[in-house]
Amino acid sequence: MLDVPHTTTIEVNEVPTAFDLRKEAEAAGITETLHQLEQELIGLKPVKQRVRQIASLLLIERIRQRAGLVSSAPTLHMSFTGNPGTGKTTVALRMAKILHGLGFVRRGQVISVTRDDLVGQYIGHTAPKTKEILKKAMGGVLFIDEAYYLHRPDNERDYGQEAIEILLQVMENQREDLVVILAGYGERMTSFFASNPGFRSRIAHHIEFPDYSEAELLYIAELMLRERGYRFSAAARESFERYIVLRRTQPFFSNARSVRNAVDRIRLRQADRLVSDLDRMLEIADLETIDPSDVLASRVFSGGAGSEQATGSKCP
Amino acid sequence: MKLTQGCFSFLPDLSDEQITKQVQYCLSKGWAVNIEFTDDPHPRNTYWEMWGLPMFDLADAAGVMMELAECRRVYGDRYIRVSGFDSSHGWESVRISFLVNRPAKEAEFELVRQEMAVRSVRYTTVHRQPRPASS
Numbered sequence: 001m002l003d004v005p006h007t008t009t010i011e012v013n014e015v016p017t018a019f020d021l022r023k024e025a026e027a028a029g030i031t032e033t034l035h036q037l038e039q040e041l042i043g044l045k046p047v048k049q050r051v052r053q054i055a056s057l058l059l060i061e062r063i064r065q066r067a068g069l070v071s072s073a074p075t076l077h078m079s080f081t082g083n084p085g086t087g088k089t090t091v092a093l094r095m096a097k098i099l100h101g102l103g104f105v106r107r108g109q110v111i112s113v114t115r116d117d118l119v120g121q122y123i124g125h126t127a128p129k130t131k132e133i134l135k136k137a138m139g140g141v142l143f144i145d146e147a148y149y150l151h152r153p154d155n156e157r158d159y160g161q162e163a164i165e166i167l168l169q170v171m172e173n174q175r176e177d178l179v180v181i182l183a184g185y186g187e188r189m190t191s192f193f194a195s196n197p198g199f200r201s202r203i204a205h206h207i208e209f210p211d212y213s214e215a216e217l218l219y220i221a222e223l224m225l226r227e228r229g230y231r232f233s234a235a236a237r238e239s240f241e242r243y244i245v246l247r248r249t250q251p252f253f254s255n256a257r258s259v260r261n262a263v264d265r266i267r268l269r270q271a272d273r274l275v276s277d278l279d280r281m282l283e284i285a286d287l288e289t290i291d292p293s294d295v296l297a298s299r300v301f302s303g304g305a306g307s308e309q310a311t312g313s314k315c316p
Numbered sequence: 317m318k319l320t321q322g323c324f325s326f327l328p329d330l331s332d333e334q335i336t337k338q339v340q341y342c343l344s345k346g347w348a349v350n351i352e353f354t355d356d357p358h359p360r361n362t363y364w365e366m367w368g369l370p371m372f373d374l375a376d377a378a379g380v381m382m383e384l385a386e387c388r389r390v391y392g393d394r395y396i397r398v399s400g401f402d403s404s405h406g407w408e409s410v411r412i413s414f415l416v417n418r419p420a421k422e423a424e425f426e427l428v429r430q431e432m433a434v435r436s437v438r439y440t441t442v443h444r445q446p447r448p449a450s451s
Contacts, residue, residue, distance in 0.1 A: 107375040128368070135383070139376025170382075177378040 019063050028062070029101035030055045037094055041087060042223070043216040050207050051095065058102040073176050075204040076104060079147075080183040081190075082209025084254030088183040089145065091209075095181065096141040105179055109140035115149040118163040126159040130166045138177050147182040148192035164196060171202050212255050217244045220256050224263045225290065230270075235292040246300050262298070269294040317424045319357055322397060322413040332381065335398065335416050339377040342400035347411055348372045349380050351387050353396045357423050358443050367391075370401060384416060393419045 025031045034052060041048070057074060064071040076099065080088040093110055100108025117133055120126035134142070144150075152158040171180050182199075184192070186208065193200040200206075212220065218241055225231055232240060243262065247253060270290055274282065320326060330338070342349050349371045352364035367387040371380055380398070387396055396417035399410050423443060430438040 109375045131382075132369075135371060135374055135379030138374065138378035138382070174378065174382070177376065 016067065019067070021059075021063075024063060025059055028059060028103075030059060030098055033094060033098050033101060037091075041090065042219050043212050044087060044091075044209065047087075047091060047207055047209055050205065051091065051098070054095075054205060055098050055102070058099070058104055062102055074104075075175060075202075076179045077171055077203045078179070078181045078205040078207060079189065079193075079203045080181060080207050080209060081186045083185060083211055085257030085259075086209035086211065086255050088209055089143070091207075092141070092143045092181045092183060096143075096179075099141065099179060105140050106177075107139035109137075110143055111137040111140060112143045112145060114145050115160065118144075118150065118167075119158075119160050123159075126162045127166060130163045134166070134170050134178070138174075140178070142178060142180045144180065144182050146184050148184050148188040151192055151195050153195060164199070168196075168198055168202060214241070214244050214248065217248075217255070217259050221259045221263055224260060228263075228267070230267065230288055230290055232290050233292065236290045236295050239292045239295040243295055243298060243300055250300065265298070266290055266294050269297050317422055319395070319415070319418060319422055321357065321359065322399075322415055324414050329418070330414065330416065335384070336377045336381055338412070338414065339380045339398065339400075342412060343374055343377060343380075345400070345402070345411075346404070347400035347402045349374070350399045350401060351380070351383055351396065352399065353387060353391045353394045353417075355394045356443065357395045358425070359441065364395075364397065367396075388417055392417065395419065 022031075034055060037048060037051060054076075061071050061074060078095070080092060082088055089112075096105070096108055096110045099105045111133060113133055118126070118130045120129050150160040150164055152160050167180070170178060180203075182189070182203070218237075221240060221244075222232065222237075244259075247258060247262070252258075267290075273291070273294060274286060324330060339349055351367040353367060354361065354364040368383060371383070374380065384396070384398070394417070395415060397413055397415050399413035402409065402411045424445075426442045426444050428440045428442050430440065432438050
């Protein structure tokens, strides 16, 4: 009788017993995405923390799956609330990338919609419209901006409720096919959730976006200028600090968006100043530098409340 | 009589998982996926009724499968097929089409031979209503 050593048989589908966490994270691309999130987005501490938590959970969940441990597909629907210009849309786009990297959405496309894309004009128009959008979003992320407009409490014959019902059904039944992210301004989202109790409980992650501090706004402005190839002179930087303090107290202030608009207007004024004197030689430094006069010409310094609107640039 | 029509017609019926993979293949090629149904599966009947609109711009087959489930719920007793239409220049035609649903009791066809003048013979495929189970 032959003595065949049984120890040589190797299981092909052997479950690994140890996992290199760093390698796993890099393979999923989340270290890179999280790093980007940290680098490119200023402030937003609680948001970043929550996003990191979600990414970690997803990573661990994926490893657990491969290790053959009990794992349940986590509910990933999210709601982003916060004041205008606090970066909700930007973070939503990043979130889609993370989810795709970890394989929790299959395709990773982001379909960004508002009320108009979901709700129809007449009877029988809403359901096909909503379903059309849902079909497109399958395997990716459906981002609903200003979600509270779906619900119109003052109009009984509004079709928004129908869209909400279809949405809720798909959110519940096809959790592995679709991740829904709702975004909107804080207070209105609260009343929206109050009128649709089912919605709130079906969303696992409620993330609040805080306002930016003055230092963060200044940093954002400098970052924007650097991206466009400009920089503040020391005096201009100081006057922009004052600009932020004044602008924050005025109506229609919308955080980073206001700063972006201000930066655009400052560039206009700088260009105007340079062109006003055609007889001089321009140097590279002239093209790059923002002078205090470019900042101080803003109506914020003279006008006060609502002055930005008077210049024709709307800040919603 | 098991109706054979379109692609994969001599294979056993595709499972939902296999259908999903075929649809995903169509989507990856950029074809518009359509769901059609009929109660008259005669081979000459090319005009099946459409379930909704052709599905452009989808990324994932789950959307098509959702519509298919809905179509099966309503027209589960009919033939349903999925087709992929390639709209790219030079093709502009259906590239794939396969059955995804057939009724419990299938249609029956009969070949009718007709003697014509000068010994010519004309053949016609006639659609018969399925016979009752007893016969």
